Amino acid sequence: MHIQLKDIVSKSILTPAKGAIDNFTHSLNPYMGCVFGCTYCYVRQLPLSLFREQEWGSWIDIKSNAAELLKKDMIKAKKKGPVTIFMSSSTDPYQPIEVKTELTRSLLEVMLEEQPDFLHIQTRSPLVKRDIDLFKKFGNKIRISMTIETDKEEVRKAFSPTALPIAARLAALKEITDTGIMTQATIASLLPCSRDFPKKLKHIAKRITIDDFWMGDGSGGKRTGKLGVEKIYQQMGLEKWYNPTAYKVVLRMIQEELQDSEVELMVSKSGFSPYQK
Numbered sequence: 001m002h003i004q005l006k007d008i009v010s011k012s013i014l015t016p017a018k019g020a021i022d023n024f025t026h027s028l029n030p031y032m033g034c035v036f037g038c039t040y041c042y043v044r045q046l047p048l049s050l051f052r053e054q055e056w057g058s059w060i061d062i063k064s065n066a067a068e069l070l071k072k073d074m075i076k077a078k079k080k081g082p083v084t085i086f087m088s089s090s091t092d093p094y095q096p097i098e099v100k101t102e103l104t105r106s107l108l109e110v111m112l113e114e115q116p117d118f119l120h121i122q123t124r125s126p127l128v129k130r131d132i133d134l135f136k137k138f139g140n141k142i143r144i145s146m147t148i149e150t151d152k153e154e155v156r157k158a159f160s161p162t163a164l165p166i167a168a169r170l171a172a173l174k175e176i177t178d179t180g181i182m183t184q185a186t187i188a189s190l191l192p193c194s195r196d197f198p199k200k201l202k203h204i205a206k207r208i209t210i211d212d213f214w215m216g217d218g219s220g221g222k223r224t225g226k227l228g229v230e231k232i233y234q235q236m237g238l239e240k241w242y243n244p245t246a247y248k249v250v251l252r253m254i255q256e257e258l259q260d261s262e263v264e265l266m267v268s269k270s271g272f273s274p275y276q277k
């Protein structure tokens, strides 16, 4: 697919955090648009996508003045109280264009000069491991959270065909965890998975969070319903998984696997907070 790239100049970069991430004070999005184009992405229902002619997943606006703005916004925000940041809520900060732009990396450099009280990085891209050197400098003020919604590649391909393979995400997360940085494997939103999924997650992160469309989409599942993802479950013969109680089965499997383990287990919004053990 041809991706339309555009450099834009933004007016501000730190946005007050709302909805599922309102445990944070701010969200930070280096880009608008996301080439991973997940079928269930709630951003598809937001004005930034609805009012574009191009399909979600086919365009990226690069906030070229983001680093400059962030420095100013951080100084301003810190004067008002603690600053806890969720990066990113409506894009992936490590989508492939980041290899070239290093925009997210430049924001980390700014945040090392003007440190937030806490920074949560949410991505589904193994590229995140490139910035381990910077993450280490944040000490216990940072958490790297990798989205791993399933362990089945055929399911990943059906729901999120342009996102990167699960094995590469597992390996990248383990590599970051092994450096001592606080990490999280985020099953969000849960997709059909195998019985071995909990075992695959057990040794790769310090914490596991599970969420689903009904708890996590901010509308009890209605927003996801409008995106028509149920059809994909039907095409795959997996309709029993499109159910607000399905997560409980996987949660129980993870609880069993984590007995005698120090890995924390969180459900839905509790996994998206600046809380740090």
Ligand code: SF4
Binding pocket: 034, 035, 036, 037, 038, 040, 041, 042, 043, 089, 090, 091, 092, 124
């Ligand atoms: S990676 Fe995140 S922001 Fe990007 S399309 Fe998927 S769900 Fe949306």
